[in-house]
Amino acid sequence: MPRGITAKGLATRHRIVEHAAELVREHGTGGTALEDVRHAAGVSSSQLFHYFPEGKSELLLAVARRAGEQILLDQEPQLSALAEGGSWRAWAERVYAHYEAQGPNCDLSALTAQLGMGDPGIREVVSGMHTRWQAALAAGLRAHQSRGTARADTDPDRAAAALLATVQGGVLMMASTDSSAHLHAAVETWLDGMGITEDGD
Amino acid sequence: MPRGITAKGLATRHRIVEHAAELVREHGTGGTALEDVRHAAGVSSSQLFHYFPEGKSELLLAVARRAGEQILLDQEPQLSALAEGGSWRAWAERVYAHYEAQGPNCDLSALTAQLGMGDPGIREVVSGMHTRWQAALAAGLRAHQSRGTARADTDPDRAAAALLATVQGGVLMMASTDSSAHLHAAVETWLDGMGITEDGD
Numbered sequence: 309m310p311r312g313i314t315a316k317g318l319a320t321r322h323r324i325v326e327h328a329a330e331l332v333r334e335h336g337t338g339g340t341a342l343e344d345v346r347h348a349a350g351v352s353s354s355q356l357f358h359y360f361p362e363g364k365s366e367l368l369l370a371v372a373r374r375a376g377e378q379i380l381l382d383q384e385p386q387l388s389a390l391a392e393g394g395s396w397r398a399w400a401e402r403v404y405a406h407y408e409a410q411g412p413n414c415d416l417s418a419l420t421a422q423l424g425m426g427d428p429g430i431r432e433v434v435s436g437m438h439t440r441w442q443a444a445l446a447a448g449l450r451a452h453q454s455r456g457t458a459r460a461d462t463d464p465d466r467a468a469a470a471l472l473a474t475v476q477g478g479v480l481m482m483a484s485t486d487s488s489a490h491l492h493a494a495v496e497t498w499l500d501g502m503g504i505t506e507d508g509d
Numbered sequence: 510m511p512r513g514i515t516a517k518g519l520a521t522r523h524r525i526v527e528h529a530a531e532l533v534r535e536h537g538t539g540g541t542a543l544e545d546v547r548h549a550a551g552v553s554s555s556q557l558f559h560y561f562p563e564g565k566s567e568l569l570l571a572v573a574r575r576a577g578e579q580i581l582l583d584q585e586p587q588l589s590a591l592a593e594g595g596s597w598r599a600w601a602e603r604v605y606a607h608y609e610a611q612g613p614n615c616d617l618s619a620l621t622a623q624l625g626m627g628d629p630g631i632r633e634v635v636s637g638m639h640t641r642w643q644a645a646l647a648a649g650l651r652a653h654q655s656r657g658t659a660r661a662d663t664d665p666d667r668a669a670a671a672l673l674a675t676v677q678g679g680v681l682m683m684a685s686t687d688s689s690a691h692l693h694a695a696v697e698t699w700l701d702g703m704g705i706t707e708d709g710d
Contacts, residue, residue, distance in 0.1 A: 420681060420684075420685070421622070431685060434685045435685060435686070438685065462701065469691050470694045470695040470697070472691065473682050473691040476682065477679070480674075480677055480678065481639070481677065484632060484635045484636060484639065485636070485639070490670050490671075490673065490674040493668075493670035493671045494671040494675055494678075497663070497699070498671070501699070
């Protein structure tokens with residue numbers, strides 16, 4: 309982003325990225341042209357060029373960064389609360405509600421699909437998102453293990469890696485089944501396996 | 510497929526589908542043109558038209574059907590053996606070895622990505638594959654529960670749904686991590702949660 313950008317400029321750039329993200333969620337990266345983004349955001353070609361001088365690849369990277377942040381934000385405050393002994397049930401319900409509301413055209417699917425482009429910047433975004441998500445889940449499991457509200461004999465890092473894959477698989481399956489049944493089954497089975505039986509706190 | 514097709518004709522059709530599947534795994538459906546398939550399979554335009562008169566959509570459906578079968582075949586004979594009390598460890602090792610050898614350009618990823626096309630025939634193929642896979646996993650869990658080699662207090666259908674999502678999430682994550690660590694973590698965590706600790710039989 310250019311230095312010395314104004315508040316109004318930031319708002320315009322933000323609007324462009326938000327509209328681009330929506331188009332990418334609906335039509336994929338291949339089905340999203342700069343011209344569509346320009347129309348949706350109501351900006352001129354020169355404005356679009358001002359904020360994204362390198363064109364579509366730069367805009368898509370911004371969309372990916374936004375999605376990476378949003379995927380974590382959409383689990384808050386319940387995700388961060390886990391490390392303080394917050395409720396796994398509350399986190400799970402937040403995740404179910406979010407993906408049930410968004411349907412298959414979600415940031416997570418869009419970001420994963422963008423990986424197919426093989427752009428190293430996008431791989432870095434996905435990798436950073438995974439690392440932060442998994443670390444938050446592992447911290448949550450450690451907190452519950454030390455409080456005696458989760459099985460103590462599991463490796464929290466491995467279990468967190470498992471849950472990360474599990475949630476993504478459940479979301480992926482929503483696209484083919486039009487149902488969150490697999491997401492629920494996957495997360496509930498993980499909670500059971502971890503000996504987490506709380507009803508929230 | 511036309512009636513009265515000869516053995517040679519079947520072999521030609523099979524060759525076309527195999528080459529198309531390979532191209533789709535590598536380049537996606539969008540990056541695979543009929544002309545590429547024709548060249549790879551070494552057939553003429555009229556041969557391609559003879560076997561796939563409706564063109565690319567018909568060929569892609571055949572590729573999806575092939576992938577749906579192959580995803581299950583690649584887990585055999587260990588997947589079917591589960592229902593007879595066969596080893597979960599052996600099945601897991603088969604799955605790890607297969608996806609580690611194939612890398613991210615596998616039939617499962619290709620088939621999932623094809624879903625984005627919104628073709629009802631392809632959704633049906635994916636749905637059928639899921640149903641059969643999940644049923645085999647549930648039958649395996651039931652067999653082990655009745656033999657006392659798995660926790661008896663879990664719903665086998667829900668647990669099988671969870672494992673199905675888990676494996677797919679683990680395979681999905683191979684594309685961004687270049688590693689099967691999440692697939693291993695996810696399946697091993699499921700096995701632990703189910704109280705399956707056998708070393709194979």
